Amino acid sequence: MASKHQHQSVADYIAAKETGDTETTSRIVREVSERFATRTTDGSEAAALLEATMTTRLGQRRTD
Numbered sequence: 001m002a003s004k005h006q007h008q009s010v011a012d013y014i015a016a017k018e019t020g021d022t023e024t025t026s027r028i029v030r031e032v033s034e035r036f037a038t039r040t041t042d043g044s045e046a047a048a049l050l051e052a053t054m055t056t057r058l059g060q061r062r063t064d
Contacts, residue, residue: 006044006048007045009031009064012028013028013033013049013053013056014056017059020060028049029053032045032049033046048057
């Protein structure tokens with residue numbers, strides 16, 4: 001299945017947030033922030049992640 005997101009991290013973030021996986025979303029935000037701070041990404045990844053944080057609802061984490 002092809003992702004509509006340019007960055008795998010953004011697709012992974014959205015998938016995790018939609019399932020309520022806040023541990024994974026926090027890890028992804030941390031990793032992208034570190035890449036941006038060290039300039040190992042051009043900023044488009046951070047911008048796309050910021051948009052995803054504002055537009056993706058937190059889902060319910062399954063307990064079964």
